[in-house]
Amino acid sequence: MTIHFDRKQVHDDLQSPSAPAILDSSMRRAVEHKHDAQALIAWDELRERAHEIKAYSIEHLDELLVRFESEFTARGGRVLWAQTADEAASHFLDVCRTHGARSVVKGKSMVSEELELNARLTAAGIEPVETDLGEYIVQLAGERPTHIIAPAIHMSRQDVGSLFERKLKVEYTDDPEALSEIARLRLRQRYLDAGVGMTGANFGIAETGTVVVVENEGNGGLSSQAPPVQIVVMGIEKVIPTLDDLTLFLQLLARSATGQKMSTYVHHFLGAVDRRAMYSIFVDAGRTALLADPVARESLYCIRCGACLNVCPIYRRVGGGAYGWVYPGPIGSVITPSMVGVDDAGELPFASTLCGACSAECPVKIDLPHLLVHQRSRSVDEGAASSPLENAAVSSWARAMSSSRGYSFAVLAARVGGAVSSMLPWISPTARAWSKQRSMPKVASMTFKDWWRER
């Protein structure tokens, strides 16, 4: 699987009348709301503390995982360990088979996208049922979610109305309230019939083996509690030390994600009550690759709030589809090269101006531009993104810049090259790309150096 930052999709998205407008205006609103909410508390201080707690958690991850397991088990739960996506899916299927489940109701889980769980379940004759409204819509449409928090954000109400009309055989409506009601009614019985319910987790508390799931719709609560078996699929980086640490993150999470002060539901699953079973599947699937990289390790602090997506001028324009894998936006561009491989991630970390809007918003202060540059240098070192031609060009350019004489020669070459480019713009793809919509700057007849020398 090689990911190319999908230029065709980018092109289409920039032409499409509705999609970028939805993305852009809703992102803006989210950011505005959030800044209002943040003004009321010592936001930056909280971010700083959150960063420190995450740093501690990641540095002590081995210890915290073992502690979580011990506490979770003491409360009647069972922990399963999945080094690969495949192992995780296998564990999941094993649990389903053990308990004779024929359908699984699912709360929102980005991790399950990594596992391609739905496909595995379907192949095993078990029906996956997405219950988060956005995921439900996207599942119905046969697409992939394009945003961490709002999976169907790329679809207009008319898109959803047509989809429901087609797939659910209901009368067309594009009123969001009516559409939600249709989904609610459809899903009601599914919760009660399912043999297994699964969610991801926002946090795992090592101190008490508590699983924390944050949501607004109530489908997370229903998916977890209605069926007799509950499975939580959790990336290892979700574990934090104590309940007091969680308090701080609760304040951050809601404010970052949507600007509300608090999400509607913060579930703390303490342990399975009688005759119910609870499982926690810890997933590695490339996270230890990030962990082993002392620079990229910081990306594991991510709490999957979506704030970086909301503010990224590139994500706003193209949405999640262009990023090629599960995680879009700035965080996606950072973690994907380590999780799927620098080769496969291709030019993903290069599709950014490094403007820094993302890290300014990040509630745990991940230095995303720094990590993007780091992934770029890994890409160059492993010969992935830059061609031998580009490497040679950079190398000779650097040589030229390392002496006054080389510099003067480069200026001369630019004069000649500039003259040629302006007469024959198709001769250089760089010049051509530049001049599509911009006039070309010209090499000055007298450079600053020339002028200074003569004054």
Next chain:
Amino acid sequence: MTDDSGRARFLARVAAALGRKEGEFARAAPIPPAVGASTPDEETARDVSALAKRFRDELALVSGETVFVPDPSGVDAEIERIVRSRGLGPMESDMKKADYAVLRAEALIADTGTALVIERTAERRLAPYLPRTCIVVADSHTLFPTMSSASLAALHAAARRGEKGEAVLITGPSRTADIEKTLVLGAHGPRHLIVIVSGIVFSEEVVR
């Protein structure tokens, strides 16, 4: 489904990524004290009336409703009034059939309009989610200004004691904005959330 070798391999990989041998955990550095932990001073000065108003206003922002009754003995009557005026069906213990559920809050958090509810039994586990109307009952002495170790004490105690079940922080009725970011109430969980706070009287409030 024995998983011992899988577990060992898994943890060894995590430890190796951190530059350690498995089992050789990092020296237990003290966990940094959380900002969330409140100091005693914060909790002593509590103007219950102000907290109650703040709670009502914050909950209203997320489309939840608050009712104040002067005395806990009036709570049942208030519930009856709500049920009657909204044409809700009789009280059911089977949550699948119930029009409404009554939950007890261990704490109310004023600056977000949040209620802390703990359900410990299999029968009650769907009470906060299935019925369309959710009524939460609490006394004014459980009002706290903000999320802190004091306001979340019941949750923390339950978890630390090894209790099972679910503790949930509820802030308003269920909601979604998954279609064009348009807010819709009553997604999968309740459409209506009403919090009855007893033991408080407002001079300017009409008391039922």
Next chain:
Amino acid sequence: MRRASEHALMSRAGTASDAYAPGDTVALFIPCFIDVLFPSVGKAVVSIFERLGVNLDYPAEQTCCGQPAFNGGHRKEALELAARFGDVFEEYKWIVVPSGSCGAMAKRFYSTLDPGSKGATVGARVYDLATFLVDVLGTVDVGARFPHSVTMLDGCHGRRELGCTDAARRLLKAVGDIDYRELPAIEECCGFGGLFSVKFEALSTSMGSAKCANATATGAEYLVSGDSSCLMHVGGMLDHRGSNLKTVHLAEVLASR
């Protein structure tokens, strides 16, 4: 790990251990592309300092700060150029550059690239023009006159890494007869991003387009910025569309009489 907001705060407070003393020499760091494409910006900087009576020097062996290599992931080449920068500017206590992005490269990213190196130590002494004038020299009114309406575009590195936006705005507002208009969505990136501007041309020009629209909507005659790279991109688009909106560097406005 660097925290950009912290650094921004620090830089506003002034990180130099001594204050500027009259008579101190200021070394000019004129970015390579300004040297070659927009030398008038460099001349304007000289003119401002001469008017303020500041001793200037220009170490002519300077070449490029290495940012294109660094941003492109070519660490080896970036390290070489950072080392060279350290050598060229070693003897200077004050280094001023009319560019937020090159300034950030030297002041912030040299220490990421090679902590504790000479390049990092020397780079830390770099100031962008606006911050130097306002925070180090303590001057907001540089005696300029520019009787036109202007709006300001804010380079992202300058804004987030160096925190120079406020200084630039104050300097502009203090210019004689100027009509300053705030740019809507000023914090949004213009879309230049170095090689991004050609590698991801459609995105780059889409972002630039939004910037053009916002700038035009202010009705200003001039679009001003402390970063010629952003101006080259947005200005290039404005020119291509036959817009009347002209671009000018902050230094050129401050040098005007």
